[in-house]
């Protein structure tokens with residue numbers, strides 16, 4: 001039963017991640033609807049393209065890393081996808097940090113996205129370091145935290161679709177989601193990790 005709900009949750013997470021990543025690449029190609037407020041970001045050039053290239057690639061590379069059989073049967077694939085993921089997070093995080101200071105949505109959005117960028121890079125570097133030290137249980141836990149932050153790209157877009165339906169202006173929704181796109185994700189994964197530690201100790 002738990003297996004089935006885990007698989008369903010992973011499938012939904014992977015589907016949403018791939019969809020947001022593929023749609024985001026439109027910024028690199030300059031096609032489709034591009035958000036005018038984002039194009040007015042003071043640091044758009046060259047940071048927006050770097051950000052989309054790195055962050056969307058991390059979002060694509062991430063989900064497969066949590067598939068146990070792939071890790072066990074194809075460790076080389078896991079390693080290369082992991083390097084691609086970590087490089088994507090670092091490029092996406094550094095450029096996201098710069099973009100945060102040029103947001104047209106003001107200081108609240110800057111604070112939310114800049115904090116996210118710093119924590120995103122820190123959790124990813126920590127996870128990578130632990131893999132190099134072959135401390136795999138801790139590596140796994142930190143990669144789960146890192147991906148919860150990568151997934152902020154998905155929760156941001158879900159929040160921006162839902163909050164205006166509750167009567168909030170788009171600008172207020174955007175400012176709120178600069179924090180709400182990632183803090184709840186971190187709380188959820190901390191609860192999951194605590195439950196796993198409890199089960200392992202039982």
Ligand code: HEM
Nearest residue numbers: 021024035038041055056096099100103113116117149153
């Ligand atoms: C997790 C850390 C992330 C941070 C700190 C971050 C930060 C930012 C910032 C500051 C902006 C500009 C916002 C503005 O000007 O108001 C932006 C835009 C954007 N980001 Fe990220 N981002 C992150 C993750 C991602 C991921 C994983 C993707 C992958 C799809 C992504 C894709 C985009 C896109 C496509 C835009 C253009 C805006 C849009 O159309 O929604 N970001 N990001």
